[in-house]
Amino acid sequence: MSSIYSEIILDYYRYPRNKGSLPRAQIHARDTNPLCGDVVEMQLELDERNIVKDVKFNGQGCAISQASASMLTELVKGKTVDDVRKISKEDVLSLIGGQLTAVRLKCALLSLKVLKTGVYDYIGSTDATKEEPSIL
Amino acid sequence: MLRRRWVGASSSTSPKATSHAVAAIASYRKARNRLPGLAVPKSTTPTTKLPLTFPGQLAQSTVRGYATQKQATAYIHGKEPYDVEKVRHDFPILKRIINGKPLAYLDSAATTQKPRDVIDELTRFYNEYNANVHRGVYKISEEATAAYEEARAKIARLINASSPSEIIFVRGTTEAINLVAQSWGRTNIGLGDGIILTEMEHHSNIVPWQLLAKERGAHLKYVGLTDDGHLIHDDFRLHLESGGIKLVTMTHVSNVLGTINPVREYVREAHKQGCPVLVDAAQSVPHIPVDVRDLDCDFLAFSGHKMCGPTGIGVLFAKKTQLEEMPPYHGGGEMIREVHLYESTWKDSPYKFEAGTTNIAGAIGLGKAVDYVSELGLRNIQGHERELTEYAHDRLGKVKGIRIYGPENPGTKAGVISFNLGDVHAHDMATLLDEDGIAVRSGHHCAQPLMERLGVSSTTRASVYVYNNEEEIDRLAESVKRAGRIFKI
Numbered sequence: 275m276s277s278i279y280s281e282i283i284l285d286y287y288r289y290p291r292n293k294g295s296l297p298r299a300q301i302h303a304r305d306t307n308p309l310c311g312d313v314v315e316m317q318l319e320l321d322e323r324n325i326v327k328d329v330k331f332n333g334q335g336c337a338i339s340q341a342s343a344s345m346l347t348e349l350v351k352g353k354t355v356d357d358v359r360k361i362s363k364e365d366v367l368s369l370i371g372g373q374l375t376a377v378r379l380k381c382a383l384l385s386l387k388v389l390k391t392g393v394y395d396y397i398g399s400t401d402a403t404k405e406e407p408s409i410l
Numbered sequence: 411m412l413r414r415r416w417v418g419a420s421s422s423t424s425p426k427a428t429s430h431a432v433a434a435i436a437s438y439r440k441a442r443n444r445l446p447g448l449a450v451p452k453s454t455t456p457t458t459k460l461p462l463t464f465p466g467q468l469a470q471s472t473v474r475g476y477a478t479q480k481q482a483t484a485y486i487h488g489k490e491p492y493d494v495e496k497v498r499h500d501f502p503i504l505k506r507i508i509n510g511k512p513l514a515y516l517d518s519a520a521t522t523q524k525p526r527d528v529i530d531e532l533t534r535f536y537n538e539y540n541a542n543v544h545r546g547v548y549k550i551s552e553e554a555t556a557a558y559e560e561a562r563a564k565i566a567r568l569i570n571a572s573s574p575s576e577i578i579f580v581r582g583t584t585e586a587i588n589l590v591a592q593s594w595g596r597t598n599i600g601l602g603d604g605i606i607l608t609e610m611e612h613h614s615n616i617v618p619w620q621l622l623a624k625e626r627g628a629h630l631k632y633v634g635l636t637d638d639g640h641l642i643h644d645d646f647r648l649h650l651e652s653g654g655i656k657l658v659t660m661t662h663v664s665n666v667l668g669t670i671n672p673v674r675e676y677v678r679e680a681h682k683q684g685c686p687v688l689v690d691a692a693q694s695v696p697h698i699p700v701d702v703r704d705l706d707c708d709f710l711a712f713s714g715h716k717m718c719g720p721t722g723i724g725v726l727f728a729k730k731t732q733l734e735e736m737p738p739y740h741g742g743g744e745m746i747r748e749v750h751l752y753e754s755t756w757k758d759s760p761y762k763f764e765a766g767t768t769n770i771a772g773a774i775g776l777g778k779a780v781d782y783v784s785e786l787g788l789r790n791i792q793g794h795e796r797e798l799t800e801y802a803h804d805r806l807g808k809v810k811g812i813r814i815y816g817p818e819n820p821g822t823k824a825g826v827i828s829f830n831l832g833d834v835h836a837h838d839m840a841t842l843l844d845e846d847g848i849a850v851r852s853g854h855h856c857a858q859p860l861m862e863r864l865g866v867s868s869t870t871r872a873s874v875y876v877y878n879n880e881e882e883i884d885r886l887a888e889s890v891k892r893a894g895r896i897f898k899i
């Protein structure tokens with residue numbers, strides 16, 4: 275049976291891109307997966323046109339949660355907040371590749387959940403037309 | 411007290427991995443026979459007197475002709491040797507194929523699989539004599555009542571209670587502990603009183619006491635652990651002597667480390683201070699002989715689903731003297747003697763604590779499960795598990811980068827093996843093992859304070875029961891090695 279643990283996943287797990295923190299981030303959110311104890315924190319710094327100028331994640335947990343968080347940071351860099359809002363779970367899953375069980379899906383999508391929570395908080399604070407984050 | 415390092419049971423100089431199961435078993439046995447002291451506790455481990463299946467190692471000449479020591483011992487005692495392959499036939503689920511491989515179920519500490527006898531009895535109950543108990547005067551109600559009460563009697567015999575009336579049916583260990591906390595605890599624990607627990611408790615033996623302590627203004631005191639997962643006895647003595655302690659509550663066997671606690675000694679010391687003791691026996695009653703009169707504990711809790719029985723049924727044992735003084739836990743039908751508009755009187759225990767329609771099918775199924783494990787014999791089960799645990803320590807201990815938590819000597823512990831491999835997260839490990847059809851548990855095992863003590867966020871846990879065999883341990887070891895290769899440990 276082929277493993278979900280591709281070279282790419284392991285590479286992002288061992289050598290995470292964009293790990294750290296951004297003191298001047300406007301968007302900042304954190305969440306945990308109580309089942310696994312995975313923790314992911316996302317920080318986004320925006321320019322005046324609401325484009326993601328820089329992004330960092332922090333956290334600990336399984337390879338899937340941490341690699342997907344790192345991959346997600348690369349995906350959002352340079353996008354507008356509105357485009358970030360539109361990132362779907364399919365987008366994240368295609369980055370990871372492979373077949374995940376229902377339980378492990380939660381690990382894979384934790385970073386997206388955190389990102390959306392942060393974005394919606396931000397939109398809510400700058401824009402009255404806040405929508406609920408879609409349930410992951 | 412010497413604090414010792416958690417067992418990093420060896421980062422190894424692993425010889426070439428022989429995936430060949432037979433060769434591995436043979437070489438393990440050879441090594442074990444060469445080292446007759448292997449099963450003898452080191453002087454550093456507490457001198458718990460463990461009921462051994464066999465009195466020390468037998469001479470090589472005695473063992474000749476038998477594959478294992480246990481078989482030789484069984485022969486000497488004129489018993490049938492434990493035949494795991496025969497036992498496996500009793501468990502229909504073991505025929506399942508997972509991801510192209512036969513299911514290797516190594517998560518029995520979470521819940522065990524069910525033998526055909528138990529499954530059939532549940533079906534027979536619903537097909538043939540389903541009725542409420544203690545209420546109908548008709549035939550099938552009498553049959554159901556008889557089976558329900560017979561199950562209670564079987565459980566009383568299993569743990570050597572003085573009378574079936576000391577056996578209360580509950581949902582499981584969790585409910586049993588909550589019952590004691592709410593009924594006994596609210597009556598006996600007040601402002602400033604203390605409750606002693608240990609750092610290796612399952613959440614179900616922590617949270618009910620936190621709730622009670624908060625409500626009553628009592629406080630909790632924890633017995634710490636040595637680095638190899640034993641209780642620090644001096645901690646216990648100190649807490650006990652500090653005064654105001656009203657209850658000691660502790661697990662018999664750790665669901666994470668497999669440590670078998672010397673409960674008997676602790677009970678004796680607690681009683682000297684007039685302090686009752688609750689034993690969480692969720693991981694002991696299914697695996698080792700437990701005698702409540704020998705332990706002399708006041709309360710003992712366990713779950714049916716961890717010993718071949720159905721889910722949703724468990725047992726609280728309590729001494730009659732305690733039960734008589736305790737108020738009801740739930741109010742409702744079946745537990746009353748007389749109900750008036752403003753006042754009621756209770757039945758005697760156990761019925762005082764069994765309000766409403768209980769899990770009748772579950773209790774009857776548990777009765778069958780007790781028959782099943784009793785027939786196998788708890789000493790035999792313990793011996794079988796110990797052999798597997800020693801084998802697992804031996805095989806896993808050779809995997810490069812592995813760290814096994816808990817007692818170093820597998821001969822002194824129960825069949826629970828918690829480990830981590832390099833920086834592989836336990837959930838990744840469990841997913842990789844699942845790809846090979848191996849079911850293990852990963853995470854904090856409902857014991858977060860213990861995880862904190864270990865300094866880890868999670869572990870992978872393999873736990874064995876009556877139906878596991880050495881081949882499955884070989885598969886586990888090979889699959890862990892595969893995970894190591896994938897993660898380049």
Ligand SMILES: Cc1ncc(COP(=O)(O)O)c(C=O)c1O
Pocket residue numbers: 519520581582583584585612614615661663664665690692693713724856
């Ligand atoms: C030591 C211990 N205590 C208590 C429990 C809780 O048992 P249950 O969930 O059946 O109530 C468990 C099972 O997970 C356990 O291992």
